[in-house]
Amino acid sequence: MSDVTRQEIMAVAAAREIKDGEVAFIGTGLPMVAAYLAKFTHAPSSVLVFESGIVDARPRELATGVGDFRLLHGCVKATGLYYALSLLQGGFIDLGFMGGAEVDQYGNLNSTAIGGYARPTVRLPGSGGANDIGSLAGRIVIMMPHEKRRLVPQVQYLTTPGFLDGPGGRERAGLRGEGPTRVITDLAVLDFEPRSKRMRLLTVHPGVTPEEVQSRTGFPLLRAETVGETPAPSPEQAAILRQRVDPEGLYIGKKG
Amino acid sequence: MTLRDAVAQIKDGDTVAVGGHTLRRHPMAIIHEIIRQGRRNLKLQGWNSGIDMDMLIGAGCVASVETSYIGISAFGLAQNFRRAAEGGRLKVIEHSETTGIDMFRATAMGMSFFPTKTPLGSDLMQANEHLAEVICPFTGERYAAVKAARPDVAILHAHTADQYGNVQLDLQRWHDNSVDAILAKAARTVLVTVEQIVSDEEVLRNALLTVLPRKFVTAVIEAPYGAHPTACDSRYDYDLEEVGKYYEASKSGDAFKGYLEERVLGPADHWAYLDAIGLERLMALTRQRVVR
Amino acid sequence: MARDKICSLSEAVASVPDGANMTFGGFAAYFTPMAFVREMICQGKRDIEMTSVAECWVADHLAGAGRLRRARFSNFMFEGMGRCYNFSRGVERGEIAVEDYSHFAITSRLVAAALGIPFLPIKPMAGTDLMNTRGFEAEKARPFACPFTGESVLLVPAARPDVAVIHAARADRDGNAQLFGNTCVIDEQARAASRVIVTVEEIVDDGVIRQQPELTVLPGFLVDALVEAPFGAHPTGMYRYYDPDFAFLTDYYAASRDETAFRRYLDEYVFDVADHWAYLRKIGIRRLMALRADPGLGLARIHARTLS
Numbered sequence: 126m127s128d129v130t131r132q133e134i135m136a137v138a139a140a141r142e143i144k145d146g147e148v149a150f151i152g153t154g155l156p157m158v159a160a161y162l163a164k165f166t167h168a169p170s171s172v173l174v175f176e177s178g179i180v181d182a183r184p185r186e187l188a189t190g191v192g193d194f195r196l197l198h199g200c201v202k203a204t205g206l207y208y209a210l211s212l213l214q215g216g217f218i219d220l221g222f223m224g225g226a227e228v229d230q231y232g233n234l235n236s237t238a239i240g241g242y243a244r245p246t247v248r249l250p251g252s253g254g255a256n257d258i259g260s261l262a263g264r265i266v267i268m269m270p271h272e273k274r275r276l277v278p279q280v281q282y283l284t285t286p287g288f289l290d291g292p293g294g295r296e297r298a299g300l301r302g303e304g305p306t307r308v309i310t311d312l313a314v315l316d317f318e319p320r321s322k323r324m325r326l327l328t329v330h331p332g333v334t335p336e337e338v339q340s341r342t343g344f345p346l347l348r349a350e351t352v353g354e355t356p357a358p359s360p361e362q363a364a365i366l367r368q369r370v371d372p373e374g375l376y377i378g379k380k381g
Numbered sequence: 382m383t384l385r386d387a388v389a390q391i392k393d394g395d396t397v398a399v400g401g402h403t404l405r406r407h408p409m410a411i412i413h414e415i416i417r418q419g420r421r422n423l424k425l426q427g428w429n430s431g432i433d434m435d436m437l438i439g440a441g442c443v444a445s446v447e448t449s450y451i452g453i454s455a456f457g458l459a460q461n462f463r464r465a466a467e468g469g470r471l472k473v474i475e476h477s478e479t480t481g482i483d484m485f486r487a488t489a490m491g492m493s494f495f496p497t498k499t500p501l502g503s504d505l506m507q508a509n510e511h512l513a514e515v516i517c518p519f520t521g522e523r524y525a526a527v528k529a530a531r532p533d534v535a536i537l538h539a540h541t542a543d544q545y546g547n548v549q550l551d552l553q554r555w556h557d558n559s560v561d562a563i564l565a566k567a568a569r570t571v572l573v574t575v576e577q578i579v580s581d582e583e584v585l586r587n588a589l590l591t592v593l594p595r596k597f598v599t600a601v602i603e604a605p606y607g608a609h610p611t612a613c614d615s616r617y618d619y620d621l622e623e624v625g626k627y628y629e630a631s632k633s634g635d636a637f638k639g640y641l642e643e644r645v646l647g648p649a650d651h652w653a654y655l656d657a658i659g660l661e662r663l664m665a666l667t668r669q670r671v672v673r
Numbered sequence: 674m675a676r677d678k679i680c681s682l683s684e685a686v687a688s689v690p691d692g693a694n695m696t697f698g699g700f701a702a703y704f705t706p707m708a709f710v711r712e713m714i715c716q717g718k719r720d721i722e723m724t725s726v727a728e729c730w731v732a733d734h735l736a737g738a739g740r741l742r743r744a745r746f747s748n749f750m751f752e753g754m755g756r757c758y759n760f761s762r763g764v765e766r767g768e769i770a771v772e773d774y775s776h777f778a779i780t781s782r783l784v785a786a787a788l789g790i791p792f793l794p795i796k797p798m799a800g801t802d803l804m805n806t807r808g809f810e811a812e813k814a815r816p817f818a819c820p821f822t823g824e825s826v827l828l829v830p831a832a833r834p835d836v837a838v839i840h841a842a843r844a845d846r847d848g849n850a851q852l853f854g855n856t857c858v859i860d861e862q863a864r865a866a867s868r869v870i871v872t873v874e875e876i877v878d879d880g881v882i883r884q885q886p887e888l889t890v891l892p893g894f895l896v897d898a899l900v901e902a903p904f905g906a907h908p909t910g911m912y913r914y915y916d917p918d919f920a921f922l923t924d925y926y927a928a929s930r931d932e933t934a935f936r937r938y939l940d941e942y943v944f945d946v947a948d949h950w951a952y953l954r955k956i957g958i959r960r961l962m963a964l965r966a967d968p969g970l971g972l973a974r975i976h977a978r979t980l981s
Contacts, residue, residue: 178855189753194972248764253748256775298800299825583969
């Protein structure tokens with residue numbers, strides 16, 4: 126198979142996280158690509174929920190926003206934002222996807238501000254549904270580019286909870302759900318060591334070494350006993366990605 | 382295909398059947414383009430006509446008309462038609478509304494004539510060379526036979542079509558509008574403008590509304606407000622202000638030239654025509670934005 | 674009386690005082706009352722306070738025109754493109770004060786007001802800087818132990834904006850307003866705000882509304898002023914009417930990254946147009962018609978592939 130892109134590897138790894146029949150909160154970009162791929166393959170009965178109030182979208186066309194009309198057409202329920210988000214607090218959401226400008230070793234995310242809050246160097250978009258998802262979904266999958274300035278020892282502003290200050294942090298804050306279970310980057314797939322709650326390297330993508338991953342991380346990464354290789358997309362998965370899900374290559378970096 | 386390309390298929394001297402009736406859904410965008418392209422000696426056919434035929438006559442495009450009525454409804458008589466007919470520059474073939482429809486019905490059904498009783502005993506039998514008296518072979522009754530019309534081109538404005546040319550009309554006033562399909566089936570080349578080219582899904586959702594399957598259609602062109610200033614059923618009303626302006630201008634040849642210059646020859650295409658009318662006016666005429 | 678509700682866009686905007694606490698309907702690139710916002714800028718409205726979930730197009734326009742004083746909000750981002758540069762610059766320069774919430778938290782504040790209760794208990798924001806780092810808000814959220822179970826929650830106070838401005842699909846002359854598709858936060862915004870202004874694509878007969886009452890989001894008794902504004906959400910979209918004008922959004926985003934380019938945008942599309950019709954004239958009928966939703970899909974065919 127010709128030139129698999131890192132984004133395709135990420136999409137396939139993320140799709141793997143969606144189990145059939147689960148209810149998942151989806152954002153735009155690679156998470157949406159992953160969700161569509163999951164629905165077209167091993168998780169056809171999974172239910173995709175969007176914060177704008179769209180429930181159980183039937184993906185036919187890649188959308189560029191969470192309120193996109195392409196999600197509305199063919200969905201099961203069109204309602205309001207409060208309904209969609211209260212599904213989180215009501216415990217109905219199994220899985221949520223997350224991104225951000227910064228992530229720390231406990232999976233906390235920053236999408237609010239760099240360089241201070243009141244007079245930041247860079248004012249970022251803000252939480253949106255991220256904090257809600259991070260606080261309440263059954264589990265979280267984080268997706269982002271792997272860069273030292275992004276994977277930081279401590280986020281400058283804690284928008285979205287991972288494990289907060291470490292073991293017991295979520296419980297002390299009264300949050301629900303398991304917290305983040307996977308971090309998927311363009312270099313590796315990582316998880317969180319169960320006792321320390323610290324980010325841990327699981328697999329590296331083809332052509333990547335654990336050393337390279339660490340060199341692009343701003344804090345010491347734990348490593349799984351055996352660091353495997355992230356599975357590349359199967360020919361079937363690549364075909365679906367390139368021909369059905371994202372033929373323009375907007376997110377997977379490759380035209381179909 | 383653009384409107385320009387579609388109209389280019391109409392040749393000087395062609396017999397052209399014009400859809401619409403009673404100031405409703407006349408294919409005005411197509412007619413404007415015919416005038417822009419300077420067609421001559423057209424033989425127009427219809428069954429209830431008005432500003433559509435009158436404008437073409439006033440623009441010097443027409444050799445003959447075959448229809449039951451050409452008038453501007455509540456405003457008054459069709460002045461370009463009057464001047465041309467009274468000046469001996471226009472051949473007029475007189476019908477009633479029913480015989481005007483029957484001439485197309487015959488062709489659409491693959492027959493050379495259609496039997497009717499309507500014009501019997503009227504001067505139409507003498508005036509119209511396409512009407513003849515026949516005797517029923519079973520009962521011996523007298524009938525008028527309406528000669529099948531064989532237009533080269535039919536021009537219509539409809540509501541929707543898919544990209545393949547399956548043309549649909551809205552459910553509202555559907556039966557009123559069904560004559561356009563008969564007219565189209567009589568013609569060799571069929572050019573249809575539609576308010577909107579819609580998805581396959583939409584056409585399939587309302588398959589019963591397909592009046593012209595694509596085998597009957599040569600070209601479909603999207604032209605929103607393509608019937609303006611005539612009405613388009615539940616979508617938009619007559620633009621009475623514009624029809625009134627037309628009527629006033631058509632009172633004299635010179636004034637009419639000015640109208641043509643401003644409204645037809647000046648604007649480069651249908652979009653420029655609409656921009657000159659203005660979205661505010663079009664929205665004021667629009668009755669229904671979402672048609673399902 | 675029904676007639677009294679209907680007014681012009683300029684009258685509706687004129688009724689909003691400088692410094693008003695405003696909440697706007699819509700979400701990201703969808704059914705945002707942009708005609709109203711442009712008219713606000715033209716009329717010189719200033720020192721606006723926003724109570725917002727994700728009305729990024731409003732925030733960035735007001736910020737870019739120097740009219741936004743402060744915002745309590747969850748997320749301002751141009752999906753598929755990037756952050757809101759006018760808004761970001763304003764915050765980075767200390768010209769715009771901010772208070773961050775999660776979607777659910779800020780919406781819950783509006784829900785509390787809509788329900789006529791002083792606060793609502795929620796779970797999110799706990800343990801994070803959304804709770805622990807304060808902006809301008811005097812009262813944002815308080816930790817609380819449930820009196821029945823002892824479970825920890827946060828209490829968020831009711832938020833009552835002065836004015837809600839909502840763009841809907843259609844309404845009858847009494848202001849009974851309907852929307853196709855998802856409704857985002859307008860249901861709550863209309864009940865939380867002291868005054869509600871609704872702009873609609875079309876004013877229809879009440880029979881149309883009453884034939885499909887399940888589509889009604891805002892009963893007329895909630896609506897104080899009603900304005901007919903076709904294409905009033907442009908360049909954002911309106912489900913079943915027209916898609917977002919993605920080309921326009923992209924051009925806007927590019928212009929917003931540079932202040933001089935943005936000034937040119939404001940001049941061309943806001944200050945130099947006399948009214949909403951003049952703005953639409955500038956866009957042109959051809960472009961607007963191309964954005965029209967397909968009746969079967971609810972979105973424009975140009976953005977949809979045919980059945981596969």
